[in-house]
Amino acid sequence: MNIYSIDEPAFLKDLNEKELVQLASDVREFLIESCAVTGGHIGANLGVVELTIALHKYFDSPSDKLIFDVGHQAYIHKILTGRSADFATLRQYKGLCGFPKMRESEHDVWEAGHSSTSLSAAMGFAKARDIKGEKNHVVPIIGDGALTGGMALEALNHIGSDKTNMTIILNDNEMSIAPNVGALHNMLGRMRTNTQYNKFKHGAEEFIERLPQVGTTLRDLADRFKDSTKYMFVDGIFFEELGIKYIGPVDGHNFEDLGAAIKTSKEYDGPVIIHVITKKGKGYHPAEHDKLGIWHGLGPYKIETGEVLGTKKTESWSAFMSNTVLDRAHKDESIVAMTPAMPVGSKLTKFQNELPERFFDTGIAEQHAVTMAAGMAAAGMKPYLAIYSTFLQRGYDQLLHDVDRQNLDVLLGIDRSGLVGADGETHQGVFDLSFIAPLPNITLMMPRDEKEAEMMIDLSFSTPGPMAIRYPRGNVHGIDMNEDRGPLEIGTWEVLREGTDAALVSYGPTLQTVMEAADKLSAEGIEVKVINARFIKPLDNAMLDTLGESGVPVFVIEEAMLTGGLGSMISSYMHDKMYTNKMQRLGIDNEYIEHGDVNLLLRDIGITAENIAGRTKQLTGETHEKNTNR
Ligand SMILES: Cc1ncc(C[n+]2csc(CCOP(=O)(O)OP(=O)(O)O)c2C)c(N)n1
Numbered sequence: 001m002n003i004y005s006i007d008e009p010a011f012l013k014d015l016n017e018k019e020l021v022q023l024a025s026d027v028r029e030f031l032i033e034s035c036a037v038t039g040g041h042i043g044a045n046l047g048v049v050e051l052t053i054a055l056h057k058y059f060d061s062p063s064d065k066l067i068f069d070v071g072h073q074a075y076i077h078k079i080l081t082g083r084s085a086d087f088a089t090l091r092q093y094k095g096l097c098g099f100p101k102m103r104e105s106e107h108d109v110w111e112a113g114h115s116s117t118s119l120s121a122a123m124g125f126a127k128a129r130d131i132k133g134e135k136n137h138v139v140p141i142i143g144d145g146a147l148t149g150g151m152a153l154e155a156l157n158h159i160g161s162d163k164t165n166m167t168i169i170l171n172d173n174e175m176s177i178a179p180n181v182g183a184l185h186n187m188l189g190r191m192r193t194n195t196q197y198n199k200f201k202h203g204a205e206e207f208i209e210r211l212p213q214v215g216t217t218l219r220d221l222a223d224r225f226k227d228s229t230k231y232m233f234v235d236g237i238f239f240e241e242l243g244i245k246y247i248g249p250v251d252g253h254n255f256e257d258l259g260a261a262i263k264t265s266k267e268y269d270g271p272v273i274i275h276v277i278t279k280k281g282k283g284y285h286p287a288e289h290d291k292l293g294i295w296h297g298l299g300p301y302k303i304e305t306g307e308v309l310g311t312k313k314t315e316s317w318s319a320f321m322s323n324t325v326l327d328r329a330h331k332d333e334s335i336v337a338m339t340p341a342m343p344v345g346s347k348l349t350k351f352q353n354e355l356p357e358r359f360f361d362t363g364i365a366e367q368h369a370v371t372m373a374a375g376m377a378a379a380g381m382k383p384y385l386a387i388y389s390t391f392l393q394r395g396y397d398q399l400l401h402d403v404d405r406q407n408l409d410v411l412l413g414i415d416r417s418g419l420v421g422a423d424g425e426t427h428q429g430v431f432d433l434s435f436i437a438p439l440p441n442i443t444l445m446m447p448r449d450e451k452e453a454e455m456m457i458d459l460s461f462s463t464p465g466p467m468a469i470r471y472p473r474g475n476v477h478g479i480d481m482n483e484d485r486g487p488l489e490i491g492t493w494e495v496l497r498e499g500t501d502a503a504l505v506s507y508g509p510t511l512q513t514v515m516e517a518a519d520k521l522s523a524e525g526i527e528v529k530v531i532n533a534r535f536i537k538p539l540d541n542a543m544l545d546t547l548g549e550s551g552v553p554v555f556v557i558e559e560a561m562l563t564g565g566l567g568s569m570i571s572s573y574m575h576d577k578m579y580t581n582k583m584q585r586l587g588i589d590n591e592y593i594e595h596g597d598v599n600l601l602l603r604d605i606g607i608t609a610e611n612i613a614g615r616t617k618q619l620t621g622e623t624h625e626k627n628t629n630r
């Protein structure tokens, strides 16, 4: 079938089993070829080709609400709803979003990017439907990994007690990004293999149906016997005990099985969960046999060999941080490492292999991970919690209430800080300054290179109290690690360049752009001081007082939200001390930054050497004249 000819899913209603199988094959071929060029979450999507086709065949989107959890596995949904032609722009600047996007299609009824939100959203949709007296189906599609997220369990608790009509699709491929973890995962494993219970249950139900109508006693007894035997086969049908009818395990690559299960669920009055068994990466050998989670989502690759293209010359920031912590952990038995389901992204697999007894993957459970780290610290350990900036948002109260308020020795490695690019607005790591700044005890820092990062790690492990080192997605500089930079003291900034016409203040990778701007200004006779504000909190008050007393214009540039960012913090300090320096800030101004190449996104924000130089000239106009006329 010509995939590009699809504009709406209605055509699926008329396809027979053979035609559906052919369509699935054509979609798989299209996905493998398209993602080889653009990159993307190819593994997750190859696993849900038949499932997504079946959902659009047996439900009527958009009146029936298909709600994808995380949403990284919605490529087939996008193909079936007329967006095949846009796949050449997948996750690119102004191109097709890698997650559901309401503005792209009426079929995208819910957006995501963060895990475990689909069931709560589905509950909202279902209750609104009931209040309005509508009859549409609500169908959250949640993976076995996302099911380990606390929000999902909170929602199940509510859905089951309320007996809300919905069809929950549990897409169980035994994988999170890496192999899935946790007791729920183990329980699903038993359910996956316990087909005999389902046959027995089906047989028992048929037997009970045939019992003579001799009042209810005999039938009640038989029913209770059937229910009491279920524990003989599996560790209790977790879902049915919550009041949610369990159907499964169902072969997620078999259209007949999927159709039968969905039809049954549509007729049932109350919540149903269909436990669908799929194979992540199905149909493409490297992805199908991926044990590490590399094919969960990645950049362009060579189809014939599975070779991932564009490997970098230096190691990633994640690898540098995790390997440095591992090195220290070999010398200090109190150091432990933790991750909420991101061992691959945070490059902690080496730590896991070398010190398995001091490594913890909590599953997609950021709240639990942060407070578990706090508990570890309270018990005298030195936990290193590697957590993406965007996912730390999920554990904010735990950071405030458990870690910071109790002033515990937790070290946060805030990965993917700053713009991440292809994952877009749900993943940009640009809010953490704003929500960490108000916390009284934590030290928040960002190194300008890997040498400073190493110094910050050692400083953190030797300093009591909560510490956080934020670092970007991407690779380290590959510098000489033997350079002696002297001691690193908390709250001390570093002058990278002297100048008297203005002071440009920044941190992390943005400093490179600021230094380029300083060179451009120097070529025009304007000499600016460039300050590495490597401690975002606490501020370097002494250096700010020096700037305040000199009256030099101050320009703060940061790849973060302006509100609550370093610029806000410095402006408040200067204002409270009644300094009269002219101040300027450059950063993200009250908007979500969508997906695209980071350099293009930075250009749109104005974080370029040209714009910084231009803004500085405006700022220093008179000052420079005065200085040159001395
Ligand atoms: C709150 C949150 N934490 C972590 C992630 C990173 N993440 C994206 S997909 C994924 C694994 C999801 O596994 P599963 O739900 O089983 O989906 P599958 O990829 O197996 O289809 C993780 C950990 C996220 N998107 N949101």
Ligand SMILES: CC(=O)[C@@H](O)[C@H](O)COP(=O)(O)O
Residues within 6 Å of the ligand: 070, 072, 113, 177, 296, 297, 345, 416, 420, 423, 473
């Ligand atoms: C969908 C999701 O949240 C993850 O797959 C995320 O895309 C990983 O990001 P990195 O590629 O930066 O590790």
Ligand SMILES: [Mg+2]
Residues within 6 Å of the ligand: 143, 144, 145, 146, 171, 172, 173, 174, 175, 176, 180
């Ligand atoms: Mg999974």
